[in-house]
Amino acid sequence: MAALAADPFRPHRHKNTVLLIRHGEKKRDGSVGLNEAGKRRAKCLRKLLGAQGEHNVGLILAEDYDRKTKKRRRPFETVQGLAKDLGLKVDVECEVDDPKCVRRKIDQYAREGGTGDVVVCWKHSMLHKIAHELGAKTRPYPDERYDIMWTLRNGRVVKKESERCPGLDPQHPRKHDGDLEIDATSVIDDDDEEEEEEGSAWDEYDVETSAGQWQLGGLNELD
Structure with missing residues (x-):
């Protein structure tokens, strides 16, 4: 029987900064794609997360979508422009309800030498589950917000902040904004x-x- 593989074959503990964001605003009539506000948010993210910003994005993940009906395509549309600016391809191989796939993608990127930040754009009701899969406990993403970005490092939610997109979000921090508070139990215990x-x-x-x-x-x- 083959000997047990050495440590390099164990799942990689990535050190990358992970940015979890919700897709841009959707149309009220239920049709597919982003509405005008969502398109403006996608444009805003190109500046916020682009090469001229403070982040060094090396991997962008968005949930898979139906190629025929275009359903669930909003996350892809939200980061498509950003990826083009950075010369990256949006990875859409993970199903919407598969946080483990997201973790594997990030681990693989790190294992192959990727040191850049990772952007994960997803359906908002899955973001806290993705955070948990990456090691952090946090409250679900608020239903009524589109502007919050969660920053994870070493399995911890270290920051929740507004994207502050001009014309869409308040340009000054709200007083006592509970949606941006870091949970006391934001780290999974031993x-x-x-x-x-x-x-x-x-x-x-x-x-x-x-x-x-x-x-x-x-x-x-x-x-």
């Missing part, structure tokens, strides 16, 4: 993390003893 290791890290490994091969997230490594 017991939770140990359970997470047992429940999601090692179960991604498939051992093919006859070939002596380990497989993780679609990447194969030989002993």
Whole structure:
């Protein structure tokens, strides 16, 4: 039987800054795509997260969408312009309800040497679940807001801030804005993390003893 793979084959603990944002505003009639405010927000993000800003974005993720009906395409449309400016391609391989896929994508990017910030643009009701998969506990993203960006580092939510897009968001911080408060339990404790290791890290490994091969997230490594 093949020997247990060494530490490099364990899931990578990424050190990248992760920025979680909601897609731009949607049309009131329920039709697909961004409304005019959403398009303005997408343009605002090109400046906020672009090369001239304070962030060094190296990976952009958005949920998968239906190529025929264009349903669930708002996250992609929100970051499409930003990706073009940065010479990146928006990764849309993860399903909307698959936070583990998001974590694997970030881990793979870091494992391959990527050191840039990661932008994750998603349906708002899934953002706290993605944060939890990345190690942080936080309240759900507020239903009525489109402007909040969560910053995660080392499995912690370290900042919640408004994007402050001109003409869309208040340009000065609101007093006592509870939506921007960092949760007291924003970090998964050691017991939770140990359970997470047992429940999601090692179960991604498939051992093919006859070939002596380990497989993780679609990447194969030989002993």
